[in-house]
Amino acid sequence: MSKIGVEQSLTNVQDALRAKGYDIVELKQESDAQNVDCCVVTGLDSNVLGEQTTSIKGSVIEANGLTADEVCQQVEQKLRH
Known part of the structure; x- marks a missing residue:
């Protein structure tokens, strides 16, 4: 299964x-x-x-204004591409 990084507060x-x-x-x-x-x-x-040069191989999803279910849907969409 995919590994997802999630900000601590979420x-x-x-x-x-x-x-x-x-x-x-x-x-x-x-x-x-x-x-x-x-x-x-x-x-x-x-x-x-904490750093401008941070790079990851995957997508970054901004959760502001989204429900947990909406974030899950976006994660699933990004991982399918």
């Missing part, structure tokens, strides 16, 4: 993704995002990982 999203069988990595520092297929962030802090 516990409801972490729980929802875990319930769907995803492996969740809490994003606490830049290095946490290195080996994930997709990242979910709040969007409240444009530099949530």
Whole structure:
């Protein structure tokens, strides 16, 4: 199953993704995002990982204004592409 990085404050999203069988990595520092297929962030802090040069191989989903179910749907869409 895919590994999803989720910002620490998004516990409801972490729980929802875990319930769907995803492996969740809490994003606490830049290095946490290195080996994930997709990242979910709040969007409240444009530099949530603390560094401008952070790059991941997967997509970044901004969860601001979305329900946990909507975030799950976006994750599933991004992983299908």
